Amino acid sequence: xxxxxxxxxxxxxxxxxxxxxxxxxxxxxxxxxxxxxxxxxxxxxxxxxxxxxxxxxxxxxxxxxxxxxxxxxxxxxxxxxxxxxxxxxxxxxxxxxxxxxxxxxxxxxxxxxxxxxxxxxxxxxxxxxxxxxxxxxxxxxxxxxxxxxxxxxxxxxxxxxxxxxxxxxxxxxxxxxxxxxxxxxxxxxxxxxxxxxxxx
Numbered sequence: 001x002x003x004x005x006x007x008x009x010x011x012x013x014x015x016x017x018x019x020x021x022x023x024x025x026x027x028x029x030x031x032x033x034x035x036x037x038x039x040x041x042x043x044x045x046x047x048x049x050x051x052x053x054x055x056x057x058x059x060x061x062x063x064x065x066x067x068x069x070x071x072x073x074x075x076x077x078x079x080x081x082x083x084x085x086x087x088x089x090x091x092x093x094x095x096x097x098x099x100x101x102x103x104x105x106x107x108x109x110x111x112x113x114x115x116x117x118x119x120x121x122x123x124x125x126x127x128x129x130x131x132x133x134x135x136x137x138x139x140x141x142x143x144x145x146x147x148x149x150x151x152x153x154x155x156x157x158x159x160x161x162x163x164x165x166x167x168x169x170x171x172x173x174x175x176x177x178x179x180x181x182x183x184x185x186x187x188x189x190x191x192x193x194x195x196x197x198x199x200x
Contacts, residue, residue, distance in 0.1 A: 011053035075115030
């Protein structure tokens with residue numbers, strides 16, 4: 001359970017009190033600043049929490065008690081993904097990395113991060129070296145046991161290149177017209193400023 005509060009001026013520490021309302025077991029943790037992650041709780045059991053500030057002069061009063069019930073996490077997302085050391089695009093549950101034709105895709109690393117408390121794919125954990133000749137599935141498991149399947153692929157494609165020193169290669173110029181002192185003059189880019197005085 002993640003607990004936070006507004007820091008008190010002059011406080012050097014905080015005492016966080018916890019009570020299990022089912023067993024009545026109590027505990028106190030001393031922390032230097034918020035937030036505080038209370039661990040060791042039982043999912044599904046309600047707890048009470050309160051906090052006080054303290055310094056060399058003594059303890060301040062406890063805050064009002066709050067009640068919260070921890071539950072197993074449901075998050076099961078892939079947050080980032082890299083193939084062969086390069087970032088891949090995540091769209092829904094589809095992951096794609098474009099690479100130049102001729103790239104050896106038979107041994108590429110798959111590095112990824114997942115939601116807090118979620119588990120990586122048991123067959124292809126982060127850091128695996130995989131053959132991306134065909135798409136690979138990654139099953140992410142939430143703390144509560146639910147799963148989500150992502151599919152990662154490498155697409156080989158020739159990069160698109162343009163050489164603006166010689167011409168505009170396949171682009172159709174619609175404005176300004178050639179001869180206006182702008183793009184497309186004598187097969188080149190023309191002057192940096194049109195005859196009407198506007199930069200282009």
